[in-house]
Amino acid sequence: MIWLAIGLAGAAGAVCRYVVDFIVTARVETVFPFGTFLVNLSGSLLFGLVAGLATRRPPPRVGPSSRSGRRSRGG
Numbered sequence: 643m644i645w646l647a648i649g650l651a652g653a654a655g656a657v658c659r660y661v662v663d664f665i666v667t668a669r670v671e672t673v674f675p676f677g678t679f680l681v682n683l684s685g686s687l688l689f690g691l692v693a694g695l696a697t698r699r700p701p702p703r704v705g706p707s708s709r710s711g712r713r714s715r716g717g
Contacts (some may be wrong), residue, residue, distance in 0.1 A: 655685060 663677025670676055 655681070
């Protein structure tokens with residue numbers, strides 16, 4: 643199942659890259675592939691946000707021993 647998701651994401655990325663590159667190339671005449679750069683940049687940002695949210699942990703609990711800077715005895 644994961645291979646299907648990876649394949650679909652890759653296909654969607656390729657189509658998006660093609661469409662954005664086509665639109666950007668029609669507006670900006672340059673040799674540098676700004677459309678591909680824009681898609682890669684936005685995809686990296688989106689992937690970083692999703693990965694950051696997926697690995698997010700709840701904040702540590704603050705107890706009396708952590709406020710005083712001392713370790714509590716017995717565990």
